[in-house]
Amino acid sequence: MSAHKQEQEQGQKKQQQQQQQEKEKQQQQEKAKQQQQQQQQEKEKQQQQQQQQHQQEQEEQQQQEPQIF
Incomplete structure (x- = not known):
């Protein structure tokens, strides 16, 4: 695998993790x-x-x- 492709995949994974964290944050806020x-x-x-x-x-x-009236 070329280094370039690895970087791309890592980048995508990072994005997914960030999105996941954002989702979780929102859910926590909703709960609160x-x-x-x-x-x-x-x-x-x-x-x-x-x-x-x-x-x-x-x-x-x-x-x-x-x-008394």
């Missing part, structure tokens, strides 16, 4: 994004639950207070 979104949703859920609890507490307090 999805995880962040999930965490965000979890946070929002928790906040909503806290708000609901807070409302219930307020309602209970209102019921406990004697109403």
Whole structure:
């Protein structure tokens, strides 16, 4: 095999590896994004639950207070 052909093949392999790495990077970024979104949703859920609890507490307090007309 001529040296020239070897160089070409090595060049192609390099390109393929780089493309592979790029793909993997993108996939990792996608995963990270999805995880962040999930965490965000979890946070929002928790906040909503806290708000609901807070409302219930307020309602209970209102019921406990004697109403004066």
